[in-house]
Amino acid sequence: EAGVTQFPSHSVIEKGQTVTLRCDPISGHDNLYWYRRVMGKEIKFLLHFVKESKQDESGMPNNRFLAERTGGTYSTLKVQPAELEDSGVYFCASRLGGSPTDTQYFGPGTRLTVL
Amino acid sequence: EDQVTQSPEALRLQEGESSSLNCSYTVSGLRGLFWYRQDPGKGPEFLFTLYSAGEEKEKERLKATLTKKESFLHITAPKPEDSATYLCAVYNYGQNFVFGPGTRLSVLP
Numbered sequence: 001e002a003g004v005t006q007f008p009s010h011s012v013i014e015k016g017q018t019v020t021l022r023c024d025p026i027s028g029h030d031n032l033y034w035y036r037r038v039m040g041k042e043i044k045f046l047l048h049f050v051k052e053s054k055q056d057e058s059g060m061p062n063n064r065f066l067a068e069r070t071g072g073t074y075s076t077l078k079v080q081p082a083e084l085e086d087s088g089v090y091f092c093a094s095r096l097g098g099s100p101t102d103t104q105y106f107g108p109g110t111r112l113t114v115l
Numbered sequence: 116e117d118q119v120t121q122s123p124e125a126l127r128l129q130e131g132e133s134s135s136l137n138c139s140y141t142v143s144g145l146r147g148l149f150w151y152r153q154d155p156g157k158g159p160e161f162l163f164t165l166y167s168a169g170e171e172k173e174k175e176r177l178k179a180t181l182t183k184k185e186s187f188l189h190i191t192a193p194k195p196e197d198s199a200t201y202l203c204a205v206y207n208y209g210q211n212f213v214f215g216p217g218t219r220l221s222v223l224p
Contacts, residue, residue: 035212042215043216045213048211056211093158099145100146100206101146101164103161103164104161104212106161107158108157109158109196
């Protein structure tokens with residue numbers, strides 16, 4: 001069974017440009033999470049989808065970030081316009097269902113560098 | 116606000132030298148405490164979930180324990196392949212996952 005995949009693995013963009021990150025969860029997993037780790041700090045929650053609906057987006061830093069999950073399958077996270085402080089590693093995780101404490105499976109992450 | 120701290124920040128062990136990693140948390144209404152392992156360039160890999168004080172779980176050379184204020188990850192007779200960053204996270208009622216900064220473990224042959 002394929003795990004969570006993320007694309008691209010690395011992205012280097014100029015400040016002010018737009019970047020779109022993609023996450024493909026494990027097939028059949030209704031729950032999808034986005035996290036990020038900036039400047040060597042701890043991983044922080046961004047948002048949580050249940051199928052195509054945003055269950056919780058309280059961790060989104062500002063309105064330059066837009067997450068979508070059309071059709072309840074893959075998800076995209078768009079940053080527009082990117083700022084220097086957006087640099088970091090963006091992780092996606094998926095969970096089958098049931099309890100929030102059930103296992104989340106993480107993807108390898110996308111390393112975003114904003115110059 | 117929920118907080119998770121981990122100590123030590125980094126730990127170097129000789130192969131076979133057992134030790135423990137600490138995760139301290141302040142959270143009201145803990146629903147679960149999680150341990151993950153993360154290798155360089157990869158995402159966190161799930162190890163354990165602990166739900167209540169007194170609970171213990173084991174997997175190979177790892178054993179996780181939980182009290183009302185902290186969790187320990189005990190590593191018995193570690194091998195070089197146990198080298199990784201170990202992350203602790205908590206989940207609280209009405210909140211979302213809060214991660215600690217991690218402990219970087221190096222096991223030398």
